[in-house]
Amino acid sequence: MSPYDLRLSPEDRPGGPTHRSKPKSSKKSGKAPASTRRAKPRKAKKTKRAAARGGIGRTIGRMAYWTAVLGVWGLIAVMGVVGYFAMTLPPPEELAVPDRPANVMVVAADGTVLGNRGETGGEAVRLFELPPYLPQAVMAIEDRRFYSHFGVDPIGLARAAVTNFTAGGVVQGGSTLTQQLAKNLFLKPERTIRRKVQEVLLALWLEHKFSKDQILEMYLNRVYLGAGATGVEAAARTYYGKSAREVTVSEAATIAGLLKAPSRYAPTSNPDLAEQRAQTVLSAMVEAGYLTDDEAKLALISPAEVKPRTPGESAGYVADWIWEQVPSFIGELRGDVVVDTTIDMRMQEAAEAALVKVIDEHGKEKGVSEGALVAMDTSGAVRAIIGGRNYTKSQFNRAVKAKRQSGSSFKTFVYAAAIEAGLSPDTLRTDGPISFGNWSPGNYNGKYRGPITLTEALKDSINTVAVRLTSEVGVDKVIDVAHRMGIRSDIPENMSIALGTSDVTPLELVGAYVPLASGGYGAVPYVIRRIRTADGKVLYERNGDGPGQVLSSETVGAMNYMLKQTVENGTGRRAGFDAWPAAGKTGTSQEYKNAWFIGYTAYLVTGVWLGNDDGKPTKRVTGGNLPATVWHDFMADAHEGLAMADLPGEYIPGTGTQYAVDETLPWLQGNPGPQGPTYDPSRPVQAQAPQQGGGGGLFGQNGFFKKLFGG
Structure with a gap:
């Protein structure tokens, strides 16, 4: 073949040679040259396999590429x-x-947590404070x-x-x-x-x-862990009445189980589901190596139990009241705070028990659905406060916010003004018909007794004498004394205030009686002792002394003498307990809508109100029956273990002005009302026969209420 032959050999063809020519033999080996040696034909089966493998490879390659x-x-x-x-x-x-919403923890005087307020429902806790489980x-x-x-x-x-x-x-x-x-x-x-x-x-x-x-x-x-609780501390207090720092293994498992569905697994609403979920959590803890089998079994046989709540959960009223006050003391809340209060937990529980018991036993029969109680010491520190029958059903704090007609409990201010004007417990005034324009007030029973002492008139809550005294000393003087002693609400300038037609809250009415128990010193009711941060920094601490002396010792002595008779043998005799020196005043407003008893000892001033939120009249409930009973039950418990002490001030009967000349009284100087009998200084009070009288209007013997209640 010519060296310049350009024809393709079989090896040069795509796919290899299609046939082989017979190779020339080699001189040395006797074999044909490799270039001309005939290749053995490949088996068709192997060629097909190779082609298949090539196709799969190309497919995988394409897939890998596109993947x-x-x-x-x-x-x-x-x-x-x-x-x-x-x-x-x-x-x-x-x-x-973002900052965690601030929490306000409200604490009683003995350290008991009364409640947490804020969006979270509990304070923040540090991880190292919690039990590891x-x-x-x-x-x-x-x-x-x-x-x-x-x-x-x-x-x-x-x-x-x-x-x-x-x-x-x-x-x-x-x-x-x-x-x-x-x-x-x-x-x-x-x-x-x-x-x-x-x-x-x-x-x-x-x-x-x-x-x-x-x-x-x-x-x-x-x-969020259900029931308004955000965070493990709030959950522990909500469900178990304790801090998260103190929960048991089973309680911790129940709290952790709430994470899946807080409402569904809440132990308060679905205890069985909560326990099943807690068992699941305990199993998970064993699998994770956090608990041994024995520890899990011990937790299973001691399941978590929701702490029973006290009737009405009255501490909620305290916590709500504190929550509303805190900003006025420290401004905007920028972190968790602890509020130390003056609340005595033993008294708080006794107050709630006394109020709930009376309403439960007699409320339906007597048409009473609600009540309130406030107790404070002679410095004005609130020791117990009950804002209603049941906090769960109604969070409205009637002790602080509900203004009601005070009824005859307001007469205390009338008589204090009369004592300051120079009269005494022995002073005589006429219980008889009296009119001012179209208003002719009468007594509760529609009867009149003629000349009686101020002591008798006050202890038996005689309306006509209270009205005569108000006219005598002047409405302005009565209002001045009431405000000076502690009434903060506006008082209308009319004669009807003598019978308690002005509206007051239980808190301010109780506070206004404090001067009688403290020896004449006024008090501003308070419940917050100190506010501090979670780490102990004091933000506020009370150190005020109140308004000072608002009544003279002579006035206090005379008032306490008269009001003691109310408890010993007057309208408030149901309130007396264990021979303790106590004084007080009943109060019943128009149509029996509000019933009060405000009383005190040398240690404690307590007021009780009973009635209905809608203003519906009760079934002839007066301050001397159900409210006096509540007061008695509470005060007996509250004074247990205290040394008996007499009330401040002193008055010796018979040493005051016993008689007064009628001609000097305002209602005999141009007033349209009927004149009462003149006094005869030579005749003792006991010799004067009780007088009967008529009178129309609202309270007279022939008046509206006489006819309404049938005497």
Whole structure:
């Protein structure tokens, strides 16, 4: 073959030679040259297999290629979506964990927690303060790899995806505690891709910004656990009446079980479901290595029990009242505070028991549905306050906010003004018909007794004498004395105030009686002793002394002498207890709508109101029956163990002005009302026969109420 022969040889053809020419033999080996040696034909079967393998390889290659391409584009798309949603978040340097809403913990004088107020329902607690099994219970059931993941748990997500796919629905979540915290802190409760992406990004930011312990502590203090409780401290107090620092293993498991569905698993509403869920949590704790089998069994045989609540939960009235007052003492709340109060827990419980008992036993029969009680010492410190029959049913604090007609309990201020004007307990005044214009007040029983002493008139709550005294000393003088002693409400300038037509709250009425128990010194009722931060810094502490002396010792002595007769043998005799020196005044407003008893000893001033929120009249309840009974029951308990002490001031009967000249009295100088009999200084009071009289109007013997109540 010519060296310049350009024809293709079989080896040069695509796919190789189609046939072989006979090779020339080699001189040395006797064999044909390799270039011309005939190749043995390949088996057809092997060629087909190779072709198949080549096709599969090409398919896999193509799949790998397109998978890579799609993966790249998918990653780009995901990054785009993440970037887009990330743009809706504040820059990382501007992100900040919002302040936890401030909590106000209200504490009784002995340290008992009366309640927590604020959006959370409990104070924030430090992680190191909690028993270790409480956060462990939460991690075991919610996020077992909390301390090992970076804010997002791929293993947990994969497990949740498989579980949900197998179940055919969402039965398990893959969110970590960090993600849940991010959602609670920054995001709205919506189910969207945007929120989920933001949740992941914020979880990564939290993990970068804070330690694991800090994240867990924030979570435990901010997670909602049902019944208005946010955080484990609020939950522990709500369900078990104790701090989260003191919960047992079974209680911790129950609290952790609430995370799945707070309302469904609340031990207060579904105790059986709550116990089942707690058992699940205990099993998870064993699997996670937080508990041994024996520890879990011990918890199972000692399940958590919801602490029984006291009837009416009256401490709630105190906590609400404090919550409303705190800003006026320290301004805007910027963190958790503890308020130390003057409340005596033993007295608070005794007051509630006394009020509830009487209403439960006699309320339906007597047409009484509500009541209030206030007790304070001679400095004005509130020792017990009951705002209603049942706090759960009604949070309205009648002791502080309800203004009611005071009835005859207002007569105390009338008589104090008369004593200051120079009269005495022995002074005589006429119990007889009297009129002022179209108003002719009469007595409760429609009868008149003629000349009687002020002591008799006050202890038996004679209306006509109270009106005569008000006219004599002047309405302005009575109002001045009432305000000076402690009434803060406006008092209308008319004669009817003598019979208690002005509206007052139980709190201010009790406070206005304090000067009689303290020797003439006024008091501003208070319940807050000190306000401090959670770490002990004092923000406010009371150190006031009150308004000083508002009544003379002589006036106090005369008033206490007369009001003691009310308890010993007058309208308030049901109130007397254990021979204690006590004084007080009954009060019944028009149509029996409000019934009062305000009384005191040398230690304590207490007022009781009974009636109805809608102003509906009771069934002839007076201050001398049911309210006096409540007062008696409470005061007997409150004074247990105290040394008996007499009331301040002194008055010796017979040493005061016994007689008065009628001609000097205002109602005999041009008043249209009928004149009472003149006094004969030579005749003793006992020799004067009781006088009967008529009188119309509202209170007269022939008046509206006489006819209404049939005498």
